[in-house]
Amino acid sequence: MTDKHVETYTQDFRSYCIGGLLALILTSLAFGLVVFEVLPNFERLIAISVLAVAQIIVHFRYFLHISWHSHRDDLQLVLFTSLILFLMVGGTIWILFNLHEQMM
Amino acid sequence: MKRQPLLHPGLNLGSTDEYSHDVSEPIIFGFWVFLMADLVLFAILFAxxxxxxxQGQAGGPTPIDVFDLPSAFIETMLLLTSSITFGMASLALKYKADSLHLVFWLVLTFCLGAGFIGMELRDFWVMIQQGAVPQRSGFLSSFFLLVATHGIHVTAGLFWMLVLLLQLRVFGRTTEVKLRLMRLALFWHMLDIVWVCIFTFVYLFGVAQ
Structure with missing residues (x-):
């Protein structure tokens, strides 16, 4: 490795280490909240959802190296896919739960 | 140091292999589009x-009856560690001239992934022994469909890894093999992201409610 590569190696290595550490902490927090029954029920579900979203962002940032510096529209593609997923999943859950209530 | 622009998702080869780096952009972008489409498949299964x-328990077992949280935690740790070791493999691909480091990290990743699949099959077996079979209720059908679809993806990733280990041996570190490994890395990290949703919205939600 040349000197220039040593520098980028340190950067890249650090990225995976930070990502791995953050992911481990977030995972353990989420499981800890449920196992030790911290917080009331509804708040706990909100908390683990937020932890999941945080962990997904960590994975995209540190493992998949998606950032504002991307050359192509990688980030925009992720955000657009997230929008589509949100509409499909949110819409399906809304309609089916509403239908379920009407049928009770 | 000025930050090099990233041409594509995942670890960029950059100045360590200028030629492969230059041809990588459209190839990896195409795979990235496939991965986004794959996420749509998982989203529908989640919904x-x-x-x-x-709504679909049909008087049968409820999530809290059949989920084994410690087992799910071990599976999560196995898959997360395998993501980190694949990161180390990507670093070895980019920076190490010899293939020894790369093969070591790939084999370690393979073992962790295989351990994950083994644990998952054990979980399924225990559930089936308890009578929690897919045909019992809508809840169990959709559970097995969602979690097994992820499991099949991981299994496909394991086969892919074996094939690439073989290609590394036969062809060496050519541009084609490097780009294939980089696409497998994206696939592997993406499956870890899907698993984050599974352990949160299936296992933790099921037990917390």
Whole structure:
């Protein structure tokens, strides 16, 4: 490795280490909240959802190296896919739960 | 140091292999589009599971009866560690001239992935022994469909890894093999992201409610 590569190696290595550490902490927090029954029920579900979203962002940032510096529209593609997923999943859950209530 | 622009998702080869780096952009972007489409498949299964797990229990076992949280935690740790070791493999691909480091990290990743699949099959077996079979209720059908679809993806990733280890041996570190490994890395990290949703919205939600 040349000197220039040593520098980028340190950067890249650090990225995976930070990502791995953050992911481990977030995972353990989420499981800890449920196992030790911290917080009331509804708040706990909100908390683990937020932890999941945080962990997904960590994975995209540190493992998949998606950032504002991307050359192509990688980030925009992720955000657009997230929008589509949100509409499909949110819409399906809304309609089916509403239908379920009407049928009770 | 000025930050090099990233041409594509995942670890960029950059100045360590200028030629491969230059040709990588459209190839990896195409695979990235496939991965986004694959996420849509998983999203639909999640939506089905979300309604079925509450409304489709049909008097059968509930999530809290059949989920084994310690086992799910071990599976999560196995898959997360395998993501980190694949990161180390990507670093070895980019920076190490010899293939020894690369093969070591790939084999370690393979073992962790295989351990994950083994644990998952054990979980399924225990559930089936308890009578929690897919045909019992809508909840169980959608559970097995969602989690096994992820499991099949991981299994495909394991086969892919074996094939690439073989290609590394036969062809060496050519541009084609490097780009294939980089696409497998994206696939592997993406499956870890899907698993984050599974352990949160299937296992933790099922037990917390």
């Amino acid at each position: 089905t599971y979300a309604s079925m797990s509450v």
